[in-house]
Amino acid sequence: MEQLGLLQRNEGLGQGRFAVEVKHVSKSYGETEIYTDLHFQLLKGTFVALVGPIGSGKTTMLNMFAGLDKPSSGTVIVMGQDITKMSDDALGEFRAATIGFVPQVQTLIPELTVRENVELPLHFAKVDREDLQRKTDYVLEKVGIRGESKRVVSTLSVGEKQMVSFARAMVNDPPILLLDEPTEALDPLMAEVILGLLRGDNLTQGKTVFVTTHDRRVTELARRTLRVKKRIP
Amino acid sequence: MSRGASLHEGQLLARSLKVSKSTHLLVASVAAAVAANAAAAILMTGTVGQIALLALIFVTLAAGTTAISSDIYVRSSQTIANLRSIGASSRSLSSAVFFSVIGYGIAGSALGAGLGAALGVTLGGQGGVVSLSIAVLGVILASSAAAAAGVYAGGRRTWSS
Numbered sequence: 001m002e003q004l005g006l007l008q009r010n011e012g013l014g015q016g017r018f019a020v021e022v023k024h025v026s027k028s029y030g031e032t033e034i035y036t037d038l039h040f041q042l043l044k045g046t047f048v049a050l051v052g053p054i055g056s057g058k059t060t061m062l063n064m065f066a067g068l069d070k071p072s073s074g075t076v077i078v079m080g081q082d083i084t085k086m087s088d089d090a091l092g093e094f095r096a097a098t099i100g101f102v103p104q105v106q107t108l109i110p111e112l113t114v115r116e117n118v119e120l121p122l123h124f125a126k127v128d129r130e131d132l133q134r135k136t137d138y139v140l141e142k143v144g145i146r147g148e149s150k151r152v153v154s155t156l157s158v159g160e161k162q163m164v165s166f167a168r169a170m171v172n173d174p175p176i177l178l179l180d181e182p183t184e185a186l187d188p189l190m191a192e193v194i195l196g197l198l199r200g201d202n203l204t205q206g207k208t209v210f211v212t213t214h215d216r217r218v219t220e221l222a223r224r225t226l227r228v229k230k231r232i233p
Numbered sequence: 234m235s236r237g238a239s240l241h242e243g244q245l246l247a248r249s250l251k252v253s254k255s256t257h258l259l260v261a262s263v264a265a266a267v268a269a270n271a272a273a274a275i276l277m278t279g280t281v282g283q284i285a286l287l288a289l290i291f292v293t294l295a296a297g298t299t300a301i302s303s304d305i306y307v308r309s310s311q312t313i314a315n316l317r318s319i320g321a322s323s324r325s326l327s328s329a330v331f332f333s334v335i336g337y338g339i340a341g342s343a344l345g346a347g348l349g350a351a352l353g354v355t356l357g358g359q360g361g362v363v364s365l366s367i368a369v370l371g372v373i374l375a376s377s378a379a380a381a382a383g384v385y386a387g388g389r390r391t392w393s394s
Contacts, residue, residue, distance in 0.1 A: 088317075088322065089324050092320050092321055092323070092325070093322060096320025109312060111251070112245065112248060112249060116245055120245065120316070120321075123242035123325075129241075169319075
């Protein structure tokens with residue numbers, strides 16, 4: 001297990017091999033320093049689990065990979081693109097095409113149906129109507145929630161909402177999946193389904209999976225585990 | 234992207250941002266009220282007064298629709314953050330609000346201008362074809378342009394803040 005925060009990694013940089021390259025990244029909120037001169041890469045097609053105490057900056061790192069949070073200094077390169085220099089609109093388009101994101105806090109739109117929520121990223125990625133329907137049907141079936149597709153999200157249980165979040169993250173077949181504590185709200189059966197899907201997508205489709213977790217089942221699946229050692233005061 | 238998909242996307246985003254029938258009614262009724270009064274008044278004044286009235290319509294309606302569109306974004310700031318995390322851009326969200334609101338602004342303006350012109354003639358204003366055309370078309374153009382500018386400005390102000 002590798003340690004971040006206290007032990008910095010310094011692997012050789014390269015073009016095209018890496019899904020994510022973190023170059024001398026520091027992040028602080030006001031006086032509170034989260035990361036200092038962080039430097040590492042994630043190979044394409046890898047499955048990485050990020051573990052560490054609550055409040056140690058795991059979600060911050062995930063948000064920086066998704067371009068939802070900018071580092072105070074340094075560079076984050078995702079699939080060869082320096083996302084720290086992108087405009088908001090360019091980042092939006094990049095996210096829609098490249099990243100499937102499952103945040104820890106539910107971000108579904110409660111007024112929309114399951115199907116409408118799942119198809120939203122396809123609209124942002126400018127997918128045509130025929131592909132949109134095909135991809136949405138496919139992922140709803142894959143995650144096992146096609147029967148719920150007409151239900152309004154506000155009527156779902158927490159676990160069901162999490163399954164919809166998964167479907168939404170996977171619908172555009174992004175090369176990178178970022179998941180923040182993905183099994184936390186799931187019952188064992190749902191968790192098994194999702195972990196199976198993640199393992200399958202990682203192994204057979206070469207997707208890069210980056211997960212923050214406290215769940216041993218997830219770390220056992222991962223090929224690489226990074227640990228954030230420090231709890232931020 | 235096909236037009237069908239584009240319209241569907243706009244409707245989905247407008248619902249996500251809670252642009253409701255009440256919002257549509259608010260935009261349409263504000264546009265109609267301003268346009269009706271201006272169209273009636275235009276028939277009772279000279280060229281300078283008409284230009285002044287058209288300028289007044291533009292400024293007041295633009296201010297009103299800027300406030301309405303800003304309010305939509307402020308009320309939905311968390312939803313906007315959520316949509317951004319799955320690939321929404323300010324462009325796509327602004328377009329959704331713009332196109333879901335602008336039609337009601339134009340419809341309200343047209344209705345108000347028509348009613349206002351009829352009222353103006355009834356109250357003894359100029360009833361010639363040219364005067365009526367200026368009253369109706371001028372008011373519709375000024376108020377529609379104001380609604381469009383206001384909705385756009387509301388979006389830009391929110392994104393840049």
